[in-house]
Amino acid sequence: MTAAIDDDLWSAIGDPTRRRLLDLLLADGGGTATTLSDHLPVTRQAVAKHLGVLDRVGLVHATPAGRERRYEVDEVQLARAVAQLASVGAAWNARLLRIKRIAEAIQRTREN
Amino acid sequence: MEYGSIEREIHIEAAPGVVYEVVSTPEHLREWWPDDADFTSAAGATGVISFGGDISSADNIAPITVVEADPPRRFSFRWVYEDVATATNSLLVTFDLVPVGTGTLLRMTETGFREKGWEAAILEEQYRDHVSGWDYFLPRLTPYIARLVKTP
Numbered sequence: 556m557t558a559a560i561d562d563d564l565w566s567a568i569g570d571p572t573r574r575r576l577l578d579l580l581l582a583d584g585g586g587t588a589t590t591l592s593d594h595l596p597v598t599r600q601a602v603a604k605h606l607g608v609l610d611r612v613g614l615v616h617a618t619p620a621g622r623e624r625r626y627e628v629d630e631v632q633l634a635r636a637v638a639q640l641a642s643v644g645a646a647w648n649a650r651l652l653r654i655k656r657i658a659e660a661i662q663r664t665r666e667n
Numbered sequence: 668m669e670y671g672s673i674e675r676e677i678h679i680e681a682a683p684g685v686v687y688e689v690v691s692t693p694e695h696l697r698e699w700w701p702d703d704a705d706f707t708s709a710a711g712a713t714g715v716i717s718f719g720g721d722i723s724s725a726d727n728i729a730p731i732t733v734v735e736a737d738p739p740r741r742f743s744f745r746w747v748y749e750d751v752a753t754a755t756n757s758l759l760v761t762f763d764l765v766p767v768g769t770g771t772l773l774r775m776t777e778t779g780f781r782e783k784g785w786e787a788a789i790l791e792e793q794y795r796d797h798v799s800g801w802d803y804f805l806p807r808l809t810p811y812i813a814r815l816v817k818t819p
Contacts, residue, residue, distance in 0.1 A: 647777065654677070654690060657698055657699060658685050661689070
């Protein structure tokens with residue numbers, strides 16, 4: 556995966572409506588723009604547009620269902636996104652190490 | 668999807684009062700986290716931190732609101748929100764300081780990830796574009812300590 560694709564992945568899930576869509580799809584095991592729009596304060600057209608964004612970054616996959624398309628979450632791609640979130644935890648490790656070094660340096664200068 | 672919270676702890680060979688200063692004042696904060704910080708270390712105070720630029724540019728600025736300022740025991744603040752920070756629209760970072768011998772056990776928790784995690788992660792991603800860990804911080808640390816020695 557290239558960095559450009561990661562950027563798209565991040566902007567795809569940076570939107571609260573799209574995160575809500577992912578939550579609904581996970582809870583129900585899938586859905587169409589029509590069924591999803593019943594749960595959201597946005598139009599079916601808007602839901603379809605958001606699903607298109609999620610589809611393009613591979614977070615959902617569509618299969619034909621009558622005149623509509625039925626969407627399901629791609630769990631592998633979602634796991635990748637969650638793993639990137641986990642890197643926020645790693646960032647805190649580095650911050651705490653810096654806090655430790657700064658505080659210990661101050662302590663040493665005060666003792667000397 | 669429940670991402671819960673991040674919890675970390677670290678032992679620091681410095682008195683709780685010293686550690687409290689480092690985690691709660693803008694002068695120290697900008698040495699270990701954002702590129703710039705401007706806030707008052709008092710409960711209810713609001714301010715900003717910025718990544719990858721100075722505080723005067725609108726890019727990558729995050730508001731923060733101090734929740735608790737109880738030296739040298741606890742310092743907590745909310746960040747990653749729009750308008751006014753509430754319990755549901757922000758991330759809450761809490762530092763608890765426990766004296767252990769001559770040092771301090773520093774406990775950090777960050778909660779609120781269910782709703783706000785993605786935005787925080789995006790901000791961090793932008794941050795990482797500008798700094799690559801110790802390559803960036805180590806050269807900064809030496810002059811910083813030298814400056815501390817000079818100022819009482």
